[in-house]
Amino acid sequence: MKLKMGVDIGGLALKNPVMTASGTFGYGEEYADYLDLNRLGAIVVKGLSLNPREGNLSPRTMETASGMLNAVGLQNVGVRAFIDDKLPWLSRVDSAVIVNIFGESLEDYVKVAEILSNAEGVAAVEVNISCPNVKRGGIAFGSDPVVAGEVTRAVKDVSRIPVIVKLTPNVTDITEIARSVESAGADAISLINTITGMSVDIEKRMPHLENITGGLSGPAIKPVALRMVWEVVNAVSIPTIGVGGIMNARDAIEFLIVGAKAVQVGTANFLNPGVTADIIDDIERFMSENGIGDINDLTGTLRI
Amino acid sequence: MKSYISATVFSQRETARGHFLMALKTSASFRESLPGQFIMVRTDTNDGLFLPRPFSIYSVYSRGGDTFVEILYKVVGKGTEVFSGFTQNDVLNILGPLGGGFDVPSACKKIFLIAGGVGIAPLSFLAQRCRKEIHGAEITCYMGAASSEALLGVDRIEESCSVVKISTDDGSRGYSGPVTELFRCDMDLYVDDTVHIYSCGPNPMLRSLHELLKGRQIACEVSLEERMACGIGACLGCVVKTKSGGVSDGPARVCKEGPVFDINSVDFGDDSG
Numbered sequence: 129m130k131l132k133m134g135v136d137i138g139g140l141a142l143k144n145p146v147m148t149a150s151g152t153f154g155y156g157e158e159y160a161d162y163l164d165l166n167r168l169g170a171i172v173v174k175g176l177s178l179n180p181r182e183g184n185l186s187p188r189t190m191e192t193a194s195g196m197l198n199a200v201g202l203q204n205v206g207v208r209a210f211i212d213d214k215l216p217w218l219s220r221v222d223s224a225v226i227v228n229i230f231g232e233s234l235e236d237y238v239k240v241a242e243i244l245s246n247a248e249g250v251a252a253v254e255v256n257i258s259c260p261n262v263k264r265g266g267i268a269f270g271s272d273p274v275v276a277g278e279v280t281r282a283v284k285d286v287s288r289i290p291v292i293v294k295l296t297p298n299v300t301d302i303t304e305i306a307r308s309v310e311s312a313g314a315d316a317i318s319l320i321n322t323i324t325g326m327s328v329d330i331e332k333r334m335p336h337l338e339n340i341t342g343g344l345s346g347p348a349i350k351p352v353a354l355r356m357v358w359e360v361v362n363a364v365s366i367p368t369i370g371v372g373g374i375m376n377a378r379d380a381i382e383f384l385i386v387g388a389k390a391v392q393v394g395t396a397n398f399l400n401p402g403v404t405a406d407i408i409d410d411i412e413r414f415m416s417e418n419g420i421g422d423i424n425d426l427t428g429t430l431r432i
Numbered sequence: 433m434k435s436y437i438s439a440t441v442f443s444q445r446e447t448a449r450g451h452f453l454m455a456l457k458t459s460a461s462f463r464e465s466l467p468g469q470f471i472m473v474r475t476d477t478n479d480g481l482f483l484p485r486p487f488s489i490y491s492v493y494s495r496g497g498d499t500f501v502e503i504l505y506k507v508v509g510k511g512t513e514v515f516s517g518f519t520q521n522d523v524l525n526i527l528g529p530l531g532g533g534f535d536v537p538s539a540c541k542k543i544f545l546i547a548g549g550v551g552i553a554p555l556s557f558l559a560q561r562c563r564k565e566i567h568g569a570e571i572t573c574y575m576g577a578a579s580s581e582a583l584l585g586v587d588r589i590e591e592s593c594s595v596v597k598i599s600t601d602d603g604s605r606g607y608s609g610p611v612t613e614l615f616r617c618d619m620d621l622y623v624d625d626t627v628h629i630y631s632c633g634p635n636p637m638l639r640s641l642h643e644l645l646k647g648r649q650i651a652c653e654v655s656l657e658e659r660m661a662c663g664i665g666a667c668l669g670c671v672v673k674t675k676s677g678g679v680s681d682g683p684a685r686v687c688k689e690g691p692v693f694d695i696n697s698v699d700f701g702d703d704s705g
Contacts, residue, residue: 154666161434182683189661189669191483196661200668398662402435
């Protein structure tokens with residue numbers, strides 16, 4: 129039986145539902161020796177800003193129970209260098225290229241989205257309104273439904289490609305934010321970004337991260353992510369992309385069952401740079417074993 | 433495609449208090465390892481460890497058709513603590529060799545190694561290679577440790593070097609004081625601009641070395657250490673500030689642009705130049 133693996137994410141057709149999560153996959157090229165990138169449904173590249181950013185000082189990462197904290201601080205080459213130096217190579221890969229973007233002002237978001245929308249080879253933008261690491265950035269946009277809607281609409285107005293909005297879990301009611309970005313025109317929603325956390329060296333009585341706090345990722349956050357995806361799926365009608373602690377196909381399938389149309393794999397890439405290919409293979413095996421011919425028939429089949 | 437491969441623990445012993453030497457039986461592909469390169473090591477056993485950990489390669493050798501990689505490390509946290517409990521025939525997953533190695537010009541005859549603590553690991557590998565590959569190489573090693581009990585790999589480094597000079601912080605063996613001080617005492621006597629220096633050790637030691645060499649035209653490469661999540665240049669967890677790199681690519685990744693850097697390209701935060 130030939131399996132149908134293709135999914136449609138708000139007008140963006142992907143050959144399968146497995147993508148990489150922004151910030152864990154560099155600009156794609158870092159993984160070329162470890163993985164056939166053509167296998168991926170989409171490559172979501174590192175978050176880009178209008179101008180290059182150096183990010184935070186080290187230490188930037190710390191392992192915690194079943195996960196890790198990071199405070200990279202959105203280091204990136206800037207949108208223009210990405211288009212000149214990274215995109216030409218990445219465009220030759222037979223996977224959709226989704227570019228994650230962020231800004232410190234509404235105007236920044238708009239400029240970056242405009243530049244990318246006119247670049248050859250970008251399939252969609254993913255708007256990061258949620259990164260918790262930057263003092264003036266992310267958090268303010270993503271935690272207020274009105275502001276989240278404003279950013280979404282502003283980006284949508286200048287984009288000729290689908291706009292995915294990535295939500296932060298560090299809010300009281302994520303469905304409120306989800307509804308707001310949906311009514312502002314978002315084509316799809318991805319969630320969750322990292323959960324803000326902290327870790328302390330008790331001998332030195334100092335934080336393990338130079339930035340003091342960081343974003344928690346990995347299997348530790350998967351139950352939270354799954355719950356939030358389920359809530360958002362029930363609150364909006366646009367497609368949802370599940371992200372958070374996916375380590376293997378079983379984890380990915382859980383997200384599909386609660387209603388995600390696709391998934392993003394993040395921290396797992398650090399433990400095994402070829403993990404996404406394994407996940408695709410194992411999802412296909414699960415479908416064959418369970419008589420599921422079309423991946424879309426798995427989506428939203430949670431029995432309650 | 434490159435990937436993690438399983439490697440069997442061939443031997444492991446505590447060579448000094450809190451310091452371990454582990455030999456892993458692995459694939460022949462590791463024979464191409466260069467001094468200065470590192471491996472990522474991960475365990476799938478249920479011991480609460482999550483991310484892989486980076487280790488400098490201490491040596492690579494073949495015996496009876498098998499290839500072995502050695503790592504020499506200090507227990508500094510949970511990861512190294514778990515690894516130190518592994519014994520013969522336990523299985524780990526390793527990825528490598530990763531990063532770039534030391535650059536040793538073939539015409540280079542006078543080599544100085546300056547090691548602090550467990551920083552001896554990549555330098556010992558380098559000394560072995562230079563001894564074998566550079567005819568007439570004159571290798572001098574300065575090695576420092578907290579105390580005589582904490583000195584690592586002295587016998588092995590003595591096999592490859594013409595001269596080994598030792599310092600300890602508590603004076604229990606050799607010179608009493610930092611290894612960079614011991615080096616400084618000798619420096620003006622016989623270190624001229626034709627020598628090549630290779631160093632690995634704690635950051636304060638490297639910073640002192642940088643100070644010492646300021647204004648001199650001596651080639652010096654240092655191997656740096658940072659916490660890493662991926663080891664392949666993706667997570668951006670292990671960056672260091674550099675002076676040379678343009679802003680567009682941001683700070684340098686120890687795993688990718690390093691772990692070996694020209695000492696003058698690293699911004700040790702000590703001055704402007």
